[in-house]
Amino acid sequence: MSYQPIKFYQTGTFTVGNRLLAPEERSVQASSKRFNSINSGHRACQGCGEALGARYAIDAAMEATHGQLIAANATGCLEVFSTPYPETSWQIPWIHSLFGNTAAVATGIAAALKIKQKKNPQAQEIRVVAQGGDGGTTDIGFGCLSGMFERNDDVLYICYDNGGYMNTGVQRSSATPPAARTATTMAVGPEPGNAFGQGKFVPAIAMAHEIPYVATATVADLRDLEAKVRRAMEFRGARYIHILVPCPLGWGTQSSETIKMARLAKETGIFPVFEAEHGELKSALAIRRQLPVEEYLKPQKRYAHLFGKQPNVAVIAKLQALADRNIRKYKLLETV
Amino acid sequence: MLKQCEGSHAVAEAVALCRPEVICAYPISPQTHIVEGLGEMVKDGSLADCEFINVESEFAAMSVAIGSSATGARTYTATASQGLLFMAEAVFNASGLGLPIVMTVANRAIGAPINIWNDHSDSLSMRDCGWLQLFAETNQEALDLHIQAFKLAEEISLPVMVCMDGFILTHAYERVDVPTQAEVDAFLPPYEPRQVLDPAEPVSIGAMVGPEAFMEVRYLAHAKQMQALERIPQLAEEFKQVFGRESGGLIRPYRCEDAETIVIAMGSVLGTLKDTVDELRDAGHKIGVLGIVSFRPFPLVAVAAALKNCKRFVVLEKSLAVGIGGIVATNVRMAVTGMGLKGYTVIAGLGGRAITMKSLTAMLDKAGRDALEPVTFLDLDWKAVNKQIEREKAHRKTGPVAEALLRDAGIVGARNY
Numbered sequence: 001m002s003y004q005p006i007k008f009y010q011t012g013t014f015t016v017g018n019r020l021l022a023p024e025e026r027s028v029q030a031s032s033k034r035f036n037s038i039n040s041g042h043r044a045c046q047g048c049g050e051a052l053g054a055r056y057a058i059d060a061a062m063e064a065t066h067g068q069l070i071a072a073n074a075t076g077c078l079e080v081f082s083t084p085y086p087e088t089s090w091q092i093p094w095i096h097s098l099f100g101n102t103a104a105v106a107t108g109i110a111a112a113l114k115i116k117q118k119k120n121p122q123a124q125e126i127r128v129v130a131q132g133g134d135g136g137t138t139d140i141g142f143g144c145l146s147g148m149f150e151r152n153d154d155v156l157y158i159c160y161d162n163g164g165y166m167n168t169g170v171q172r173s174s175a176t177p178p179a180a181r182t183a184t185t186m187a188v189g190p191e192p193g194n195a196f197g198q199g200k201f202v203p204a205i206a207m208a209h210e211i212p213y214v215a216t217a218t219v220a221d222l223r224d225l226e227a228k229v230r231r232a233m234e235f236r237g238a239r240y241i242h243i244l245v246p247c248p249l250g251w252g253t254q255s256s257e258t259i260k261m262a263r264l265a266k267e268t269g270i271f272p273v274f275e276a277e278h279g280e281l282k283s284a285l286a287i288r289r290q291l292p293v294e295e296y297l298k299p300q301k302r303y304a305h306l307f308g309k310q311p312n313v314a315v316i317a318k319l320q321a322l323a324d325r326n327i328r329k330y331k332l333l334e335t336v
Numbered sequence: 337m338l339k340q341c342e343g344s345h346a347v348a349e350a351v352a353l354c355r356p357e358v359i360c361a362y363p364i365s366p367q368t369h370i371v372e373g374l375g376e377m378v379k380d381g382s383l384a385d386c387e388f389i390n391v392e393s394e395f396a397a398m399s400v401a402i403g404s405s406a407t408g409a410r411t412y413t414a415t416a417s418q419g420l421l422f423m424a425e426a427v428f429n430a431s432g433l434g435l436p437i438v439m440t441v442a443n444r445a446i447g448a449p450i451n452i453w454n455d456h457s458d459s460l461s462m463r464d465c466g467w468l469q470l471f472a473e474t475n476q477e478a479l480d481l482h483i484q485a486f487k488l489a490e491e492i493s494l495p496v497m498v499c500m501d502g503f504i505l506t507h508a509y510e511r512v513d514v515p516t517q518a519e520v521d522a523f524l525p526p527y528e529p530r531q532v533l534d535p536a537e538p539v540s541i542g543a544m545v546g547p548e549a550f551m552e553v554r555y556l557a558h559a560k561q562m563q564a565l566e567r568i569p570q571l572a573e574e575f576k577q578v579f580g581r582e583s584g585g586l587i588r589p590y591r592c593e594d595a596e597t598i599v600i601a602m603g604s605v606l607g608t609l610k611d612t613v614d615e616l617r618d619a620g621h622k623i624g625v626l627g628i629v630s631f632r633p634f635p636l637v638a639v640a641a642a643l644k645n646c647k648r649f650v651v652l653e654k655s656l657a658v659g660i661g662g663i664v665a666t667n668v669r670m671a672v673t674g675m676g677l678k679g680y681t682v683i684a685g686l687g688g689r690a691i692t693m694k695s696l697t698a699m700l701d702k703a704g705r706d707a708l709e710p711v712t713f714l715d716l717d718w719k720a721v722n723k724q725i726e727r728e729k730a731h732r733k734t735g736p737v738a739e740a741l742l743r744d745a746g747i748v749g750a751r752n753y
Contacts, residue, residue, distance in 0.1 A: 070533045072403060083543035093533040095406050096542035097429050101399030104391065108358065108403020108411075109533060111387040115357045115409055119385055126535055144399060147392030 028056070028063045028226050035062040035091065037069075042089040043081040047255025049245030049262065050078055050160040052219045054131065057158050057243065060226040062092065064233035065127045070113075072106040074132030074141055075099035077167040078160060100140035103148035106130035106155040114154070127233065128154065134161040134175035138202045145202075149209035152237040156229075159202065159240070162247035170250040174200050177270070178322070179315050180302045182250070187305040196318060203276075206240040210279035213239040217273060219246070220263035224285060228275065244271045252301020264296040269323035272330040284330045293320045337514050343475040343505040346512045347414075347440055347498075348373030350479040352383045353520040354438075354486045356412040358404035360389045360397040364419040365452050366502035367442035371414055394419035398426035398437075405435035406541055408532040410486065413437070416502055417444035420458045424465070431466030431557065433542055434530065436489035436496070438482065439467075443603065443654075444502040445687040449738040453688020454502040455654040456602065460631070460663045466557050468496040468564055469632040470584065471602040475500075475510045477629075480583035483515070484571050486524055491567065492560050493530045499631075501604040503688070515579055523578045561633040568630050586635035588627035589642050591617060595624030597704050598643055600668055601652040602628045605684075605691055609652065612696045621704055628664070639671040648678035650703045652696075652714075654685040661711040678706060684714035720744055 018026040028034055037058040044051035062069050070093045073079045079096045082089040097105045110128045117125060130148075132141055137159040148155055164182050165171040171184040178196040181187040185194040206214045212235040217225040225243060232239040246253060246261040253261050265271040266285065270293060273285035294316060297303040306312045327333055339346075347370050351359075359378070361371035375390075377383035387404075391397045397413045405411040415423065420441060430437050441459045445451040459469055470485060472478035478500040485496040500506060531541060545553060565586065572585040590610050592598055599609055606627045616623050626642050626649075628635070643649055649672070651665035660666070662681035669679055680703055685691045695715050702708045720741050728734050 068535050070407065070535065080544060083540050085540075085543045085545050085549070088540035088543060090540050091538060093535055093538040094540045095403070095533055096540075097399060097402050097433070098425055101395060101402070101426055104396040104399030105403035105406075107389065107391075107396075108360070108400035108405070109407045110403075111358045111389055111400065112404040112407035112409035112411075115385055115387055116407075143393060144396050147396050150392075151389070 027223055028060045029222070035059050035067060037062050037090065037092050038082060039089045039091055041087070043084070044077070045249055045255065047248040047258045048077075048081075049219045049247060049258045050133065050162060051081070052222075052258070053160050053225065053243045053245045054078055056219075056222050056225050057131075057229050057241070058092070058129065060229035061127075061129050061156065061233060064230050066124070068124050068126040070109050070126060070128050071095070072097070072102050072109060072128070072130045074102040074130075074136030076133040076136050078131065078133065080167055099136055101144050102130045102132045102136060102141055103155065103157055104144040106157070107148050107151070107153040110154045127156075129156045129158060131158045131160065133167070134159060134163060135165045135173045137161075138174045138200060142202075146205075146209070149206060149211050149238045149240070152211060154236055154238075156232050156239045156241065159242045160245045161242055162245050162250060164247070164250050166247045166250040174198070175202070179306060179319060181305060182302070192305045193303070203240065203242045206242075207276045207279050207281075209238070211238040211240060212236070212278060214276040215240075215274070216242045216244070216271070218244040218262035218266050218271060220259050220266060221273065221285065224273070231275070250302070252304070253299055257299060261296070261299065264291065267291045268293045268296045269327040269332055270296055270319075272326040272332055274330045281330065284332050284334075286334065287327065287332045290327075290333065293323050337516070338511060339514050340509060340511055342369060343478060343500065343508050343510065344369030344442075345373050346475050346479045346514065347482060347500070347506075348377070349514050350482040351412050351438075352377050353515065353517055354412075354483060354524055355410065356383075356386055357409035358387045358389070358401070358411045360391050360400040360411075360413045362391050362394050362397045362415070362419065364394070364416050366444060366454075366506045367414040367416045367419075367440060369506065370440055370442070374412075394423040395426055398423040398430060401437045401439075402426060402430050402433065402435055405430070405437050406433065406531070406533050408527070408529045408534070410490075410527045411435075411437045412439070414440035414442065416442040417446055417452075417458045420462060421446060424462065427462055427467065428465045430495045434493040434557075436486075436493055436527070438485045438489055438496050438498065440482070441497050441499045442502040442506045443499050451687040452502075454504050455686045455688070456499070457655050457686075459497055459499045460655045462497070463632060463663065466494065467632065468494060468561065468630070470496065470498050470630055471628065472498065472500040472505065473588070473604060473606045473627060473629075475505055475508060476512050476581075477583050478505055479512055479514070480575065480579070480581070483520055483524060484575055484584050488564060488567060488571055490527050492564055494557070494560050494564070499603070504604045513581070519578055523575065565630075565633045565635060584629055586628075586630045586638045587642060588629060590625040590627065592624035592626060592642060592646075594622055594645070596622040596647045597650065597700065598624050598626050598646045598648075599650045599652055599700065600626045600628060600639075600664065602631060602664065603654070605652065605654065608691055608693060609696065612693045612700065615693070616697065616700060621700070623700060623704065631664070631667075634667050634671075636671040639668060640675065643672055643675065643677060646677065648680065648703065648706065650680045650682055650700065650708070652682045652684055652691075656683050656686060680708045681711045682708075682714055683711070689715060
């Protein structure tokens with residue numbers, strides 16, 4: 001049976017029925033055989049981007065590994081809301097050790113699995129995913145992450161980036177964007193919010209390790225996210241996917257607007273969505289209709305100090321410049 | 337097979353005979369030769385079916401060990417000093433999760449000032465981390481304790497530290513009897529984990545526990561160590577059956593019958609103490625030595641029984657609980673509560689300061705006359721210490737303490753080069 005190529009925006013709503021798609025393009029989530037790796041009933045906030053991202057990412061990884069997957073999880077929102085003993089949302093083998101060691105724990109799991117496989121080659125192969133928030137990844141877990149990357153250990157690490165330490169009450173991390181208000185970068189003084197010229201973009205650092213696969217994604221493009229997880233599982237060695245997951249609590253946004261916020265981050269160029277292999281940029285998810293950064297900033301209370309009686313045009317211009325730089329650097333306006 | 341080899345080499349051979357499946361290595365003196373030896377065996381294929389991972393820190397070493405042990409692999413690592421402190425968070429986590437990792441601690445001082453030489457500050461700083469801690473007296477015992485450690489750890493599902501004196505044991509060439517693979521296999525069964533990460537039977541390990549059960553979880557960790565208190569002497573006996581020699585156990589008394597004074601210590605200094613006690617016995621002193629092999633669990637009952645007929649005890653320890661005195665001594669005092677014994681704490685050998693028979697003889701002679709201070713710092717240079725105290729009284733800006741002391745001693749001050 002043949003299928004006509006369909007572009008998702010043809011309907012104008014970014015949605016398209018699975019029935020119109022070739023089987024390999026159908027969403028894992030839309031399948032009745034989806035794994036429900038993280039089950040309902042957990043305690044995430046309404047509109048939590050991380051819960052959504054984790055559900056899509058881990059189910060896609062489960063599909064790619066035929067259910068043979070072990071997950072290591074950093075301390076953080078995802079760990080806390082999914083597993084207060086004796087309850088657990090995880091339908092897969094799952095371990096939480098510490099805040100800063102998840103990549104290393106995953107390395108240990110991969111090493112043990114490698115030996116088990118060697119001793120029993122007939123057994124079904126099992127693979128490893130590690131996951132953490134931006135604090136657990138870009139700050140406290142960064143040493144272990146870089147070690148796992150440079151040794152090219154067979155681990156897919158997924159970072160759910162909501163731009164701060166939301167679990168402890170919205171403090172700044174090295175992934176908090178400039179000008180954003182957090183509990184430790186208060187919206188007071190001559191330069192309110194987080195400082196410019198600080199922070200790090202770990203996907204670029206992952207690329208510098210020249211690991212087989214690096215990708216970014218958002219919860220606005222869930223098919224793209226699923227495809228990237230599938231692609232990641234086709235590689236051996238260290239892989240990294242960095243997913244932007246809006247946080248209604250930390251960002252001060254409506255819980256109904258999580259996906260919209262993620263889409264605005266992508267369409268303004270604030271968050272570049274791309275894929276890289278062995279340190280080289282391979283493709284980017286093009287901006288369909290470029291928007292000014294105000295569209296993204298304005299709905300968020302963490303940027304409210306930029307939009308008083310007099311909008312802080314100087315700071316907004318600096319943020320626009322950062323978005324423009326992303327657009328140039330990752331070729332976000334070019335159709336690949 | 338009898339062999340003349342370095343202590344580290346003996347331990348590497350013992351660990352290899354235990355068929356580890358994952359070894360994580362990060363270099364720190366004086367444990368480095370152990371993991372170097374194991375790395376070579378994995379690389380040349382003589383240690384088969386084992387992953388050897390060069391990690392980026394000790395924190396990662398213990399974290400990798402946590403992951404592999406939770407996936408059902410027999411896991412080993414080694415560290416010392418700053419390395420043990422750097423992995424501290426993961427050390428507590430490994431025992432909290434009940435993972436039977438075995439780790440050698442090549443005992444070394446903790447800075448600042450940085451010092452690579454031997455004392456027991458590192459593992460004793462981790463005394464409450466939930467790991468079992470066994471101290472080796474000789475290289476032979478270090479070798480033997482590793483074989484016992486894997487069995488003990490896996491039976492009770494708790495991690496075990498085998499502590500051996502850095503340099504004094506790790507770098508000393510001694511005769512050791514290396515067992516055969518068949519002997520070790522007869523003693524140590526394959527690892528059967530109590531909990532394992534397996535897609536066939538998914539579990540969540542390490543989730544959050546609130547006040548409603550946390551105390552019970554902690555109590556059970558304590559109860560497991562109490563079980564180990566019974567199991568450790570049995571294991572030493574089983575070990576003797578297979579290997580034909582005495583190693584391990586909780587405590588090791590030496591000439592304690594009829595002793596009025598008993599000196600208590602851990603590790604390689606027991607050898608020097610036994611020689612000293614032999615001489616003192618010859619001179620008519622009623623004195624004995626009590627070696628503590630198992631520091632965690634601490635054998636309160638066994639220590640009390642060993643001390644029940646003496647008049648006084650002296651704890652000679654290579655560690656200092658700053659602000660109170662001894663660490664081992666505090667534990668021993670717990671054991672002898674209500675026994676009405678005189679007790680002395682002697683801090684010795686910090687940062688590799690040699691513990692000589694001459695100093696021990698003088699100190700024990702004083703102890704025998706009950707003329708010893710409650711807390712004594714063996715061979716402390718009081719002149720140097722007092723000079724620095726005076727200097728700090730007189731001046732505000734006195735600079736780095738260690739430099740000042742060495743300058744006074746003429747070691748830095750010469751500057752003749």
